[in-house]
Amino acid sequence: MNYETIDFRREEGYCVVTLNRPDALNAINAKMWSELDDVLNELVNDDHTGALVFTGAPRRDGKPCFCAGVDLKEVAQRATSDTLSFVDKATPVAALWNQRLPRLPMASTLASIAWSPKVSIAAIDGTCTAGGVELALSCDIILVSQTAEISDMHVKNLGWIGGGGAATNMAWRVGVAKAMELCLTGDAIDGKEAHRIGLANQVFPPDDLLRQAEDLARRIGRIRPAAITMTKAACRAVQDMDRLSSWVYCDTAFRTLFHEPDAGDWGPGRWMSRRQPNAP
Numbered sequence: 310m311n312y313e314t315i316d317f318r319r320e321e322g323y324c325v326v327t328l329n330r331p332d333a334l335n336a337i338n339a340k341m342w343s344e345l346d347d348v349l350n351e352l353v354n355d356d357h358t359g360a361l362v363f364t365g366a367p368r369r370d371g372k373p374c375f376c377a378g379v380d381l382k383e384v385a386q387r388a389t390s391d392t393l394s395f396v397d398k399a400t401p402v403a404a405l406w407n408q409r410l411p412r413l414p415m416a417s418t419l420a421s422i423a424w425s426p427k428v429s430i431a432a433i434d435g436t437c438t439a440g441g442v443e444l445a446l447s448c449d450i451i452l453v454s455q456t457a458e459i460s461d462m463h464v465k466n467l468g469w470i471g472g473g474g475a476a477t478n479m480a481w482r483v484g485v486a487k488a489m490e491l492c493l494t495g496d497a498i499d500g501k502e503a504h505r506i507g508l509a510n511q512v513f514p515p516d517d518l519l520r521q522a523e524d525l526a527r528r529i530g531r532i533r534p535a536a537i538t539m540t541k542a543a544c545r546a547v548q549d550m551d552r553l554s555s556w557v558y559c560d561t562a563f564r565t566l567f568h569e570p571d572a573g574d575w576g577p578g579r580w581m582s583r584r585q586p587n588a589p
Contacts, residue, residue: 314341316366317348322530323360324352325523334377335365337440342418349421356534360526361425363448364432364519365441373456373515375431378439419473422447426538428529432522433457433500434515439466443473446482449541450525453500453509454518465495481548482508535569 316327326348328335337345352358365375422429422444431445434454442461445451453459461479463471470476470492480488483506491498504512513521529537543559 312344312347314338315344315348319358320523320527320530322358323362323523323526324348324358325362325364325526327364327366328376329366331366331369331374333380334368334374334436335441336377336380337444338380338382345418346421349418349425352427353425358427359530359532359534359537360428360430362430362432362519362522362526363444364522365435365437368435373435373454375433375435375437375457376441376444377436378441378462419443419447423474426534426541428526428537428541430522430526432518433459433503433509434518438462438497439471439475440473443471443475443478446475446478447473451482451503451509452518452522452525453503453512454515455500455512456515457500457503458497459499459503459508460495460497461492462495464493479508533571535571539565 312329314328314330316325316329318325318327326345328337328341330336330338330341348361352361365373368374428450429448430450430452431448432452433441433445434457436458437445438458438460439462442459445459461471461475463469463475476488476492479492482488483491487506490496498506498508500509500512503509511521546554546559
């Protein structure tokens with residue numbers, strides 16, 4: 310499918326979505342929200358895709374850019390949905406995963422990214438502010454370039470806070486005190502600082518960022534799809550459960566994998582067969 314505001318590329322086991330409005334610093338307008346929704350809805354039940362990389366097209370002057378936020382000219386016209394559009398395939402993993410889906414009046418596209426059964430990776434270089442930060446924080450993994458410029462300008466410039474969970478998701482990543490500092494001042498940090506405070510998983514030289522992001526997505530995409538979903542669910546459980554409850558949930562996820570249609574192809578038997586001479 311051809312898109313107007315994003316570039317979409319499929320690879321073996323993963324996909325790359327490039328925000329592509331360079332004249333507007335890749336600001337997210339209504340059309341881009343819609344096209345991102347189309348991609349997420351297409352991939353949710355695609356067992357051939359395990360990971361999704363988000364990145365941004367360079368500016369017209371060649372400088373890197375992730376996303377300058379939501380297009381404020383269109384923000385008043387943007388319609389959002391209070392529900393998510395996942396399709397339950399009625400497998401045990403899908404049923405357990407969907408128990409954790411939120412029903413919140415938030416930007417549905419960002420919720421779809423955060424609660425997609427796929428692993429999402431933000432690859433950030435250049436400008437990343439406001440809605441761009443919200444998009445990145447909705448992803449499971451954040452990789453940054455040393456030259457990234459990350460800031461949350463909602464409070465400083467608009468006297469608002471981000472409507473896509475910017476403050477709360479920032480606090481999950483870097484802690485309450487640091488999140489308050491960044492959200493209230495709007496100060497920009499580079500990739501090295503983002504990595505130091507735990508906002509980013511890893512930092513790379515600018516020329517190596519996308520290659521590293523795709524390499525990670527490729528490695529994830531080779532894994533059993535159900536195991537990807539249950540790993541994501543178990544890791545996220547610690548954010549809203551006590552330790553015992555999250556432990557029980559993780560154990561439930563482990564047992565659930567035994568009831569998937571492909572269960573016979575995985576597990577201890579697969580490991581032992583790989584250790585045999587001449588095994589594929």
